[in-house]
Every structure is written in C-alpha cells, then in structure tokens.
Amino acid sequence: MRRLAFAILGLFLAAQGQAQSIVPAPPQVAAEAFILVDAATGFVIASEKPDAALPPASLTKLMTSYVLANEIAEGRLSRDEQVVVSENSWSQNPVFNGSSLMWIEPGKDVTIGELERGIVIASGNDATVAVAEHIAGSEEAFAELMNQHAERLGLSNSHFMNSHGLPDPNHYTTARDLAKLSAAIIREFPEHYARYKELDYTYNDIKQYNRNKLLREDPSVDGLKTGYTSEAGYGLVASAKRGDMRLISVVLGTSSPTARKNETRSLLNYGFRFYETARLLDAGEELEKPRVWKGQVDYAPVGVLDEIVLTLPRGKRQQVEQRVALVDDIEAPLAVGDSVGTLTLLLDGELLYQGPVVALEAVAPGGFFARLWDIILMWLASLFGG
Structure with missing residues (x-):
C-alpha cells in the first residue's frame, strides 16, 4: 500500500468567511476563431473554434520570420548578408498588386x-519572397521548409504554400497553431522578437508604420503581427506582458482593423484581470526526505527536477493542495532523476498537475553488511506491517 504524505503549499484558506475568487465567462468575441493562451504554460484561458482551418493572410509571415530567425540562430545566415532581388521578388510583380x-x-x-x-514591420510580400529564394532557392522549396518547421513545432492543422499568405486553397492554419508558433518565436528568438514592437520602418525613402495599433495604445503589448485579405478578413496575433505573466491572443476573421484591435484588447484584459501565472515549485525543490x-x-x-508553473484563477494560488505519494520501499542505488513517487496538485478537488517525484541526490549501494541488515529490517517490517 502506498504511503501518502500531505502538505499544503502556503496557507490553505478556511472556507468559512473567505471570499471565493470569481471568474466570469470570457468576453464575446466577434471573430471567426480566437484563442487566449498563457505563454509560459500553454494553458488556454479562452477560445472559440481554435482548431478551425482558416486562411491566415499576412499572419503567414510569422512562420516566414520564424524560419529566417532559425537560419540566423543556426549560423547559416547573417543579418549583414546581401540578398539579390529577383524579378519574382520585385515589388512590381503583378502578383503583389494591391498588397503590402x-x-x-x-x-x-x-x-x-x-x-x-x-517582413515584421512593413509586412512586405516582396521581402518574404526575397528571403524565401535566398534561403531555399525557390518559393516552393521554402514553403516545404515552413511545413517541416510546422510539423516539428506541433502545428498539426497548418499547411503553407507560400511565404506571404496571399490566398491559396491549400494554405491554412488555426488560431491554436498561430499561438504555438508565436510562443516559439518569443521563447527561442528574443532578439528577433524585439523587432515586432518597432513602430515604423523606412526603406527606399518610404516610411511605413506597424499595423499593430495596440503597440501605441497599450504599453504591455510588444508584438506580434496583423493580417488581412478579403478572404481571411482582419486578423491579429498579439502578445503582452504584465508583471510575471505573458499572454498570447489570436483573433481571426474580424470585420475591420478596429474590430481586431478591440477584440484583442478585450481578451488580453480579461486574461490579466482574472488569471495569473503561478510558480508553485522551484526546480530542484525538495518535497520529502524518505528512508532509503x-x-x-x-x-x-x-522532489521535482524542473520548476512547476501553472495558470490559476487570480487569488487561488494559496488554495492549491499538494499530495506526495511515495513507493513503499525506496532502495539504493538511486540516480538523480529516478522516480520514487507521484506529485499531485489539486484546486477545489480538480486535478491541476500530476507528475513524478524523483531523487534529487544519488545514493550509492551500501556495504555487504549494511545491505544485509536492511534486508532483515525490511523483512521484519513486512511481518509486523511497519
């Protein structure tokens, strides 16, 4: 029979006389699909049709820029590197007529x-083709590279046919996949991500402004990207950080630039107001010191090797219940990371997390007589139920 050891993280508030945290329903969002995610944990705070396959328009450029940033990080590309502009990538290509x-x-x-x-600030379709041809030799080969990265990142409902997002029946993604992609950009390429908050960019004596208007209206917003075609409607992927919490919002298929901005602002305010990112256990934190x-x-x-961070309703952190269940007999040798039990975290009786409890220090086998003595003690304990 497993031994249960109970502990409370912080103070477990008594029910009587305590005001409970009330989380209202998410706001109504006028969009074809949307999702609001805690960037640190991946927890979905609110969503509607998050896995609906939809045309992404210029939100495609998030993947184009991800591939570009990855090539730079891998040392295959430099920001100082010169690029030959082909006729195909020229801004006067008729394919680009009327586009950014x-x-x-x-x-x-x-x-x-x-x-x-x-790409990031001006949303230039010509720039994406120039990058695609320079990295992969052709737009088609670059699209295949985009799809390989999508598969690696777990974007299971996305398929890319080009680098810019102009309509193609086989070119689609989802709100959930765009949130995953955005989290990867923020996590893996912070230097590249910093470009997304720049308000304007001048090239060829033409000054263009970042279309993400929330950058000018909300100081917590520091990215990411807008998109529009008549087929896709108006979309916006945004990220904001307030205190220790970063949220990623995706809205697809809204009716106007103002609508995508306002719906995004509504989602972000809801997430920050009613939820928090809670670090419940630090990496390497000891939970018990059992007999070995x-x-x-x-x-x-x-204890736990990695930190445990969860998204919780704001004000509920101190009410998380921690349960540690260890195996009956823990025996040497033990290596760091060997599983010796299970950690369960609960809130109001609902499962939040379950994972292994592991050895935090290695334990070498004892000598012959020490092992023999422990065998005798274990045998006696089994006889008397100790």
Whole structure:
C-alpha cells in the first residue's frame, strides 16, 4: 500500500468567511476563431473554434520570420548578408498588386536584416519572397521548409504554400497553431522578437508604420503581427506582458482593423484581470526526505527536477493542495532523476498537475553488511506491517 504524505503549499484558506475568487465567462468575441493562451504554460484561458482551418493572410509571415530567425540562430545566415532581388521578388510583380510591400528593387542592395524588418514591420510580400529564394532557392522549396518547421513545432492543422499568405486553397492554419508558433518565436528568438514592437520602418525613402495599433495604445503589448485579405478578413496575433505573466491572443476573421484591435484588447484584459501565472515549485525543490534502504545513507531528498508553473484563477494560488505519494520501499542505488513517487496538485478537488517525484541526490549501494541488515529490517517490517 502506498504511503501518502500531505502538505499544503502556503496557507490553505478556511472556507468559512473567505471570499471565493470569481471568474466570469470570457468576453464575446466577434471573430471567426480566437484563442487566449498563457505563454509560459500553454494553458488556454479562452477560445472559440481554435482548431478551425482558416486562411491566415499576412499572419503567414510569422512562420516566414520564424524560419529566417532559425537560419540566423543556426549560423547559416547573417543579418549583414546581401540578398539579390529577383524579378519574382520585385515589388512590381503583378502578383503583389494591391498588397503590402517593402518596395525592394532588382539591382539595389538589400540585407537580410533589412528584409527581416521589411517582413515584421512593413509586412512586405516582396521581402518574404526575397528571403524565401535566398534561403531555399525557390518559393516552393521554402514553403516545404515552413511545413517541416510546422510539423516539428506541433502545428498539426497548418499547411503553407507560400511565404506571404496571399490566398491559396491549400494554405491554412488555426488560431491554436498561430499561438504555438508565436510562443516559439518569443521563447527561442528574443532578439528577433524585439523587432515586432518597432513602430515604423523606412526603406527606399518610404516610411511605413506597424499595423499593430495596440503597440501605441497599450504599453504591455510588444508584438506580434496583423493580417488581412478579403478572404481571411482582419486578423491579429498579439502578445503582452504584465508583471510575471505573458499572454498570447489570436483573433481571426474580424470585420475591420478596429474590430481586431478591440477584440484583442478585450481578451488580453480579461486574461490579466482574472488569471495569473503561478510558480508553485522551484526546480530542484525538495518535497520529502524518505528512508532509503540498502544505501550508503539512510535518508535522501526527493522532489521535482524542473520548476512547476501553472495558470490559476487570480487569488487561488494559496488554495492549491499538494499530495506526495511515495513507493513503499525506496532502495539504493538511486540516480538523480529516478522516480520514487507521484506529485499531485489539486484546486477545489480538480486535478491541476500530476507528475513524478524523483531523487534529487544519488545514493550509492551500501556495504555487504549494511545491505544485509536492511534486508532483515525490511523483512521484519513486512511481518509486523511497519
């Protein structure tokens, strides 16, 4: 029979006389699909049709810029590197007629760093094609590279046919996948992510402004990207950080630039007001120091190797209940990370987390007589139920 050891994280508030945290329903969002996610935990705070496959328009450029940032991080590309502008990537390509452009020209030098800003800030379709051809040789080969990264990142309902997002029946993604992609950009490429909060960019004597208007209206917002085609409607992927909490919001298929901005603001305010990112256990935190049999020491610390961070209703952190269940007989040898039990975290009787309790220190086997003595003690304990 497993032994249960109960502990309370912080103060477990008594029910009587205590006001309970009330979390209202999420706001109504006028969009084809939306999702609000805690960037640290991946917890979905609110959503509607998060897995509906929809045309992303210029939100495609999040994946284009992810591939670009990855190539730089891997050392295969430099921001100072010069790029040849082809006729295909020229701003006067009829395919780009009426769409957003960086205004690059054949025969005029342009660097990867300039194209990076041209994609992120100016949303230039010409810039995406120049980057695609420079990295992969062709738009088709680059699209395949985008899909390989999508698969690796777990974007299970996305498929890319081009680098810019102009309509194609086989070019689609979802609100959930865009949130995952945005979290990866923020987590993996902080230097690149910093480009998303820049308010304007001038190239070829043309000054263009970041279309994410929340950057000018909410100081907590520091990215990411807008998108629009008549087929896709108006979309916005935004991220904001207030205190220790970062949220990612995705709205797709709204009716106007003002609508996408306002719906995003409503979602972000809801998430920050009613939820918090709670670090419940630190990496390497000890939970107990149980008896270890047949080892060079009689007791050893056990706990969690990695920090445990969860999204909770605001004000509920102190009411999380922690349960540690250890195996009956823990025996040496033990290596750091060996599982010796299970940790369960509950809130109001609902499961929040369950994972292994592990050895935090290695325990080598004891000598022959020490092991023999422990075997005798374990046998006696089994006879008398100790």
